[in-house]
Amino acid sequence: MIDTVVQVELPVDETLAIKKHRITPQSGGNRKRLSIVTGIHGDELEGQYVCYELSRRINEHPEYLKGTVDIYPAANPFGIDSITRGIPAFDLDMNRIFPGSTNGDMNEYIAAEIIKDLTQSDLCLDIHASNIYLTEMPQIRINELHRDRLLPYAKLANIDFIWVHGASTVLESTLAYSLNTRDVPTLVVEMGVGMRITKEYGNQLVTGIFRLMQELSIWEGPVDEVKQPIISEKPEEVAFLNAPVSGIFIKDTCHGIYVKKGDHIGSIVDPLAGICLQNITAPATGLLFTIREYPVVDEGSLLARILIK
Amino acid sequence: MERNTLFEIKALYRDNFRVTGFTFGSGDDSICIVGSMRGNENQQLYACSKLVKKLSELEQERRIRSGKKILIIPCANPYSVNIRKRFWTIDNTDINRMFPGYSLGETTQRISAGVFEAIKNYKYGIQFASFYMPGIFLPHVRMMKTGYENIDLAKEFGLPYVVLHNPRPFDTTTLNYNWQVWGTNAFSIYTTTTAAISESSADQAVEAILNFMSKQDIIDYRADEGYISKVVDGHDIISVRTKKSGFFMPETAAGKKVKKGSLLAKLTDTYTGELKDEIYSPVNGTIFFMHDAPMVYSNTAVFKIIQAE
Ligand SMILES: [Zn+2]
Numbered sequence: 001m002i003d004t005v006v007q008v009e010l011p012v013d014e015t016l017a018i019k020k021h022r023i024t025p026q027s028g029g030n031r032k033r034l035s036i037v038t039g040i041h042g043d044e045l046e047g048q049y050v051c052y053e054l055s056r057r058i059n060e061h062p063e064y065l066k067g068t069v070d071i072y073p074a075a076n077p078f079g080i081d082s083i084t085r086g087i088p089a090f091d092l093d094m095n096r097i098f099p100g101s102t103n104g105d106m107n108e109y110i111a112a113e114i115i116k117d118l119t120q121s122d123l124c125l126d127i128h129a130s131n132i133y134l135t136e137m138p139q140i141r142i143n144e145l146h147r148d149r150l151l152p153y154a155k156l157a158n159i160d161f162i163w164v165h166g167a168s169t170v171l172e173s174t175l176a177y178s179l180n181t182r183d184v185p186t187l188v189v190e191m192g193v194g195m196r197i198t199k200e201y202g203n204q205l206v207t208g209i210f211r212l213m214q215e216l217s218i219w220e221g222p223v224d225e226v227k228q229p230i231i232s233e234k235p236e237e238v239a240f241l242n243a244p245v246s247g248i249f250i251k252d253t254c255h256g257i258y259v260k261k262g263d264h265i266g267s268i269v270d271p272l273a274g275i276c277l278q279n280i281t282a283p284a285t286g287l288l289f290t291i292r293e294y295p296v297v298d299e300g301s302l303l304a305r306i307l308i309k
Numbered sequence: 310m311e312r313n314t315l316f317e318i319k320a321l322y323r324d325n326f327r328v329t330g331f332t333f334g335s336g337d338d339s340i341c342i343v344g345s346m347r348g349n350e351n352q353q354l355y356a357c358s359k360l361v362k363k364l365s366e367l368e369q370e371r372r373i374r375s376g377k378k379i380l381i382i383p384c385a386n387p388y389s390v391n392i393r394k395r396f397w398t399i400d401n402t403d404i405n406r407m408f409p410g411y412s413l414g415e416t417t418q419r420i421s422a423g424v425f426e427a428i429k430n431y432k433y434g435i436q437f438a439s440f441y442m443p444g445i446f447l448p449h450v451r452m453m454k455t456g457y458e459n460i461d462l463a464k465e466f467g468l469p470y471v472v473l474h475n476p477r478p479f480d481t482t483t484l485n486y487n488w489q490v491w492g493t494n495a496f497s498i499y500t501t502t503t504a505a506i507s508e509s510s511a512d513q514a515v516e517a518i519l520n521f522m523s524k525q526d527i528i529d530y531r532a533d534e535g536y537i538s539k540v541v542d543g544h545d546i547i548s549v550r551t552k553k554s555g556f557f558m559p560e561t562a563a564g565k566k567v568k569k570g571s572l573l574a575k576l577t578d579t580y581t582g583e584l585k586d587e588i589y590s591p592v593n594g595t596i597f598f599m600h601d602a603p604m605v606y607s608n609t610a611v612f613k614i615i616q617a618e
Contacts, residue, residue, distance in 0.1 A: 011554040011604040012579045091395055091441070096479060105442075105550075106608045133400065170406075172478040242413065246321045270321065298326075298399055299318045300416035 006113035032067035042079015047127030049202035064221030132194030158208030158226040239284040316423030336376035341431040348389030353437035357383035438497035467535020474543035
């Protein structure tokens with residue numbers, strides 16, 4: 001069943017609606033509920049495939065479904081339609097306005113209604129795709145404030161890596177923070193890259209979602225074995241590599257591999273002068289879990305992140 | 310007057326990114342004024358340019374007090390202004406959400422760090438700020454209630470209003486907040502406009518700053534005394550929101566006094582021209598902010614009214 005979560009009338013002959021697909025058991029079943037949200041950042045599309053594939057696989061065997069699965073594929077439809085990370089017309093990051101306000105402006109109102117709709121969930125996944133600049137290994141990011149509650153779920157999600165990061169006031173306006181403080185355990189998945197779909201990662205996460213559904217007694221069908229993720233809990237375990245100069249970054253390696261300190265990662269070149277400005281090497285030994293995908297870099301642009309071994 | 314490059318990044322295909330400062334007088338870091346940080350803040354830049362001109366004249370007339378140094382940074386983000394993009398060119402981040410900055414971090418963190426390093430020890434700090442929604446404000450000084458704010462000092466600008474508000478989660482990364490944390494008496498000055506230039510409002514802001522400098526004995530200047538500022542708590546400003554979308558036809562203007570029940574604006578249908586809604590004032594008061602774009606979404610705060618006592 002397709003439901004409208006919230007809708008707003010626009011100035012010229014159009015209604016903006018946030019929709020969800022609710023999948024319920026054929027008969028009976030329990031009151032458990034899993035919610036999948038994606039598209040808060042309009043240029044992150046990895047979650048689109050996950051939403052599609054999840055409902056496709058459920059619908060192949062509806063008899064195994066014992067609880068409710070709610071799929072919200074487009075929290076920011078304007079952004080998705082216009083290849084815009086934020087909310088166009090407002091130049092606003094939607095993941096900085098939660099929990100919103102029913103008395104607030106259009107965006108705050110939409111945010112508040114989304115939160116209201118999600119609060120009865122037993123578990124929520126908010127699927128992101130890094131951004132258009134970086135490719136990420138499938139990972140779950142957890143605010144240290146919610147570590148104990150979320151870690152057991154995150155371990156079942158069939159992702160490669162769990163990153164427990166420090167609290168920050170800025171993150172208090174994310175969907176995940178708002179839900180976690182409202183007692184809805186919410187996992188933030190980051191995987192792949194903006195503006196693209198990486199089917200392999202999508203399939204990997206869908207397997208994890210079925211494992212989580214089994215854990216919540218929402219799914220009684222067979223479930224594949226899930227990966228043991230690497231868990232990082234200390235800030236000093238992650239090394240950041242930022243561009244030392246502005247230029248064009250030529251990537252010579254892939255994310256998801258182990259690198260040694262000093263290993264060649266790529267180079268920053270100047271196509272005008274035809275020279276290499278800087279060889280880029282690994283600042284530490286470990287797992288290269290993030291790599292720059294977008295070639296144009298300013299001094300300071302993030303090139304890679306390494307989980308130090 | 311001395312013109313200095315405070316921060317610089319070498320670029321690939323553009324001229325170097327430079328933050329330029331204008332210094333007047335010498336001695337203690339007395340007062341620093343920062344203009345535009347976003348690409349659409351033309352009025353903020355314009356007001357600073359007038360201030361630079363005025364201070365040059367005062368310096369020639371030896372009316373800057375000895376031992377006092379004044380620093381003006383008309384624009385902390387020329388790259389965005391020059392291409393008419395609101396936020397940072399490559400990654401769309403906001404320099405005014407990156408303070409105090411990080412010199413080894415991402416590009417805009419480096420810019421914020423470079424700027425903050427140059428300005429963090431000033432006794433007084435003023436930023437020409439802008440609102441994210443299109444509209445006209447009454448000129449005012451805005452202060453965050455951080456516990457460090459000095460209201461009596463804010464009144465010395467002689468602007469009509471001093472507005473106090475509670476910090477929101479993202480405020481901790483703004484220049485104003487970090488200035489206050491570092492011991493600077495920090496003020497945000499709002500003139501009437503952002504993208505459009507208002508000559509009279511820029512003049513008023515320049516006069517207010519000169520007035521303030523004169524009262525702090527930084528310059529020898531007989532400023533127009535200005536207003537006896539009214540101090541308003543942000544909570545006491547009444548937002549009047551649209552219930553529908555359409556063409557926005559104001560029946561009043563910023564600065565006008567309104568009575569409870571008086572007509573503030575009409576909304577008309579964008580296709581048929583039919584009246585869709587009328588907006589009435591819920592209180593007696595003064596229009597402090599008015600929306601000024603031709604169309605409006607529903608739930609938009611189109612008026613902010615300061616209630617009459
Ligand atoms: Zn995202």
